[in-house]
Amino acid sequence: MMVRVRSKVDEDVMFTGIIEETGRIAALEGRGGDLCLTVEVAGPAFTDLQLGESIAVNGVCLTVVAREGGRWSADVSLETLSCTTCAGWRVGDRVNLERALLPSTRLGGHLVSGHVDGVGRVVGLQDEARSTCLTITAPEVLMRYIAAKGSVCVDGVSLTVNEVGATAFTVNIVPHTLQKTVIGTYLAGTRVNIEVDILARYLERLLSNRDGHAGTEAAGGVTIERLREHGYINVT
Numbered sequence: 600m601m602v603r604v605r606s607k608v609d610e611d612v613m614f615t616g617i618i619e620e621t622g623r624i625a626a627l628e629g630r631g632g633d634l635c636l637t638v639e640v641a642g643p644a645f646t647d648l649q650l651g652e653s654i655a656v657n658g659v660c661l662t663v664v665a666r667e668g669g670r671w672s673a674d675v676s677l678e679t680l681s682c683t684t685c686a687g688w689r690v691g692d693r694v695n696l697e698r699a700l701l702p703s704t705r706l707g708g709h710l711v712s713g714h715v716d717g718v719g720r721v722v723g724l725q726d727e728a729r730s731t732c733l734t735i736t737a738p739e740v741l742m743r744y745i746a747a748k749g750s751v752c753v754d755g756v757s758l759t760v761n762e763v764g765a766t767a768f769t770v771n772i773v774p775h776t777l778q779k780t781v782i783g784t785y786l787a788g789t790r791v792n793i794e795v796d797i798l799a800r801y802l803e804r805l806l807s808n809r810d811g812h813a814g815t816e817a818a819g820g821v822t823i824e825r826l827r828e829h830g831y832i833n834v835t
Contacts, residue, residue, distance in 0.1 A: 612653045612660065612699040616708030616750075616757025618780045619644040622656075624692045625670055634675040634685070636661070640696060641669050653699040653713065657781070658755035658792040659683050660713025683715045684754075684790050693781050695755040708757025709750040710797055717741050719753070721789040722767060729774050733785065736767045737793055744795035744803075752794040756780050 620642030628635040638656065648654075648671055652663050661673035680686040688694070700706075719741075723734030735753065737745065745751055745768050749760050758770040777783040785791075 612713065614655045614660070614697050614700055614711040614713055614755070615704065615706055616697070616711045616752050616755065618695045618697055618756055620696045621693050621779070621781060622696050624688055624690050624694060626672075627688065627690060630674075633677045634680060635664075635672055636675050636685075636688070637665075637670055637672045638694065638696070639670045642696075644698065645669075645671075645696070648698075655695075655697045655699075655711070655713045655755045657684065657694045658711070658713065658752055658794055659685060659715055679715075682717065683792050684718055687790060693784065695780050697755055709752075711752045711755070711757065711794060712797055713755075714794065715792040716744075716795050717793050719791050719793045721785050721787060721791060723769075724785065724787060727771065731772045731777060732761070732769055733772060733782075734767050734769050735791065735793075739766065741793060741795055742766065742768070744799040746796075746799070749799070750796045752792075754781060754791050756782060 620640050622638040622640035622642075622645075624636065625639040626635075626637035628637075636656070648663060648666055650663055650666060653660050654663060654671075654673070655661075656673070659675075659679060661675065663671050664674055665672040675685050717738045717740070719735045719737040721733055722736050723732075725732045725734075742763070742765070745760055745763055747760055747763050751758055751760055751768070751770070753770065756776065758772075761769040761771055772782050
């Protein structure tokens, strides 16, 4: 029998963007406008899965509300369905999985909250030696948080940004990541969950407060000139 537990609220957990396993969506059950998702995973990293713990599924933080054998379920809210790729998932789809960060965990990627900022789209795939360069478009409101050589989370995977344009950015995917995550299944047009670097958001908020605009975005956004003015860039 599958055991159920009431979902947690107001969680404050973190992830690293290093995928532990991939699973497959075993069932999708509509419930009054939202969804109950069941994932099947056979990997050893999930053998001691506990009710109530958090798991990032393609970068979306979800709470385990039921489990049975190699399967576990989570509720997906209407809000989450509206701002992530969850609404487009189908039974049989492969998904990236990562359990929440522990104090003893090595931070191999970067700090990821599991709160997806928006949905992007793969518009280009180009082989570069044994790796693949992906070009991904992102909503304009998110592009200002994405910086060359900075970090971005794509479907739960911590990646380093190669180049940034007005509406798109590129990332290089090494063979190990292509094999161990769902990125290896991407095609032109694939929709992906994007979470920008949380440090970029805090930096914008800090600059906003220092300019006397608490509660609003800094006028004009974060620029090199503003960073230099407030001492974040030293000119020698």
